[in-house]
Amino acid sequence: MQPEMTADQRAGSWVDGDRAIVYQRCGVCENIWYFHRAFCPNCGDGDPGTFTASGNGCVYATSMVHRAPSDALRRHAPYLIVMVDADEGFRLMAHGDPSLAIGDRVRARFIEFGGKIIPRFGKPDG
């Protein structure tokens, strides 16, 4: 199934407090990436497209964090950090439901964590 792709130059990302995962694609060299920039890091083109991702993907790596880095996050531990290969062709780090394993198909939802909105992946039917 081909993920739906909507061009939206004002797509809001979870890093800015919105409930969405946003990525970029270069119209010239077709490079796809995750960390927001005003240019393509592959060819240098100055007009990359910004898109909202479907939130669907596949678990690439997992780590259950038992030792949180601060008092504020201690009450959340343990929590699962995952890397997910998004269907659109980029990789991102997020939280995941504790039972997730490498290879699982997942879908993103959004939770509050440490005062911020962050993506948390779970099985699509979960």
Place this chain on the structure above:
Amino acid sequence: MSWISGVGLTPFGKHAGRSALDLMSEAASAALEDAGLERNDIDGLICGYATTMPHLMLSTVFAEHFGLRPRYAHAIQLGGATGFAMAMAAHLVAESRAARHILVVAGENRLTGQSRDNAIQTLAQVGHPDYEVPLGATIPAYYGLVASRYMHEHGVSERDLAQLAVLMRAHAQTHPGAQFRSPIDVDAVLASRPIASPLKLLDCCPVSDGGAAFVISRESVSGHGVRIRGAAQAHKHQHVSAAPSLTEFGAGMSCADALHSANVRLEDIDYAAIYDSFTITLTILLEEIGLAPRGQAGALAAAGHFSSSGKLPLNTHGGLLSYGHCGVGGAMAHLVEAHLQLTRRGGDRQAGAPSMALLHGDGGVLSSHVSMVLEAV
């Protein structure tokens, strides 16, 4: 070509009440003494950084404090790769004739100079400030992610990882300066407190106070007879989210280039000094460099391959995992130990008579790679 004229290393562990400058000074004094040089012989200075003493100009702060007036000085920041990057820079400076004797020095009261949370949060900043750090990720979590994928692809078990922690502890037992010297076995590693799965406490290096230094010279002056034969680097990403691969990080490329620049084959290497911030770090580096087949580093360690009496002695001082990790000085201890082994000054832990050492360090999350070939002449 350049020569390592002398080395200095403090014990690692707790040095309560001592500052970064104190620890740097102690290591620098030891390196000068080992090289048979005086302060006024030193005309080049390369420092690292100390998280407990952030400063824009650490090298000249240290020069003034210690009493040096170098013609060439700067600091380098490259995370865990800093120590070998400093050595490589000093090698290039010596070859360029910009300086004759370059002091390379680092030290930090990383354990007693700050709270445990502070240390963890500072280190976590190698993660992306917007896309990774807000998730509550830590350095062990970044390496835990890497470990989960690597173990999945190459059939490595937690028991395999544990073998490397056991090996480093066995080596540390023979070094009076090591932070952790009580023996451990695989079951103890597996039973240790979970930190960031699959990594447990004993899969992780400790936080330490300590210092290390060496003098790199244009000519051989001290009779120690160790020269830097080649060096190279590779930098393929910063953040683990942006790593193009979690099985090919750049260590193989960096080592191949260093061996090529030294005109040496991997088969000629008879001592290895490899960065071991976590058991997974050491596993991946050994296997990507080609010092162990994929998935076999733990089994080789268990079979004695990397022991002092084995075919390829590895980190005979105990590595970061057991000698300790004081920041920049952590990997420098690997170089100091390689120097002692190449000059047959290893004492009780002397590993035969090695003549060609391969050093490899990484910074960030297997992000920055520096490799060096040292030769006993």
